[in-house]
Amino acid sequence: MSKLPNPVLAISGLSYSIGNRALFDGLELTLSQGESASILGPSGSGKSTLLSLILGLFPMDSGVVRLDDESIADMSISALARLRARAIGMVFQFGELLPELSPQDNVALAAMLAGGDAAEAQSRASDLLKRLGVPDSPTVETLSGGERQRVAVARALINKPLLLLADEPTGALDEENRDKVADLLFSLPSEQGCALLVVTHDRSVASRADRVLTIAQGSLQVAAESEQGQ
Ligand SMILES: Nc1ncnc2c1ncn2[C@@H]1O[C@H](COP(=O)(O)OP(=O)(O)OP(=O)(O)O)[C@@H](O)[C@H]1O
Secondary structure (H helix, E strand, O other): OOOOOOOOEEEEEEEEEEOOEEEEEEEEEEEOOOOEEEEEOOOOOOHHHHHHHHOOOOOOOEEEEEEOOEEHHHOOHHHHHHHHHHHEEEEOOOOOOOOOOOHHHHHHHHHHHOOOOHHHHHHHHHHHHHHOOOOOOOOHHHOOHHHHHHHHHHHHHOOOOOEEEEEOOOOOOOHHHHHHHHHHHHHHHHHHOOEEEEEEOOHHHHOOOOEEEEEEOOEEEEOOHHHHOO
């Protein structure tokens, strides 16, 4: 029997407090390539903080976060930055694109910053945007919200990440664009072989994931069906 690959993300015993409030207390989460999970939760429950801890943006109080089998707490800042660039793609609520650049330049820039060749980056960006159905435009400012968010997804994918993190990726979209972007995101684990972790308030988005989780008593629990909107 062939050996299963190690998980892309493995969190064990993660604890983190802000002041005297324990946001996480022994939180566990494992995600492998091809899998998706969503985290639902009210405002302030710690969803964005969890993503920041996974990215190693600030230190946890205790526990272990392993990305592509490397423990991030044991890494230097520069090694962690390289691991992030190589292994993680990130989609934010408002896209966070550079408004004066074209869709293609927004996407290609992410590949060039990761050390890719400029001509190859442009060609891959153009292919990816075509596949995601984004029209050409001199700047991203003239695109619709849904189109801009698809540019953000293309930018997150250009370096072929093992793990895609999305923080309220549909929070700024109307219902039609929300559904298109959610369909696209949740098609990626099987099409691209990445793992996907989405944090959202939106049950209809969350329910597309293989596992729908919620933060309760400092850890992740499977969300009740009533919470999942099913
Ligand atoms: N730097 C900080 N200093 C103090 N409190 C903070 C800080 N960052 C976050 N918090 C608090 O930690 C809690 C979790 O915040 P977080 O942004 O992770 O929640 P969230 O679930 O993502 O919320 P939302 O859905 O509104 O984005 C909140 O109560 C927030 O006020």
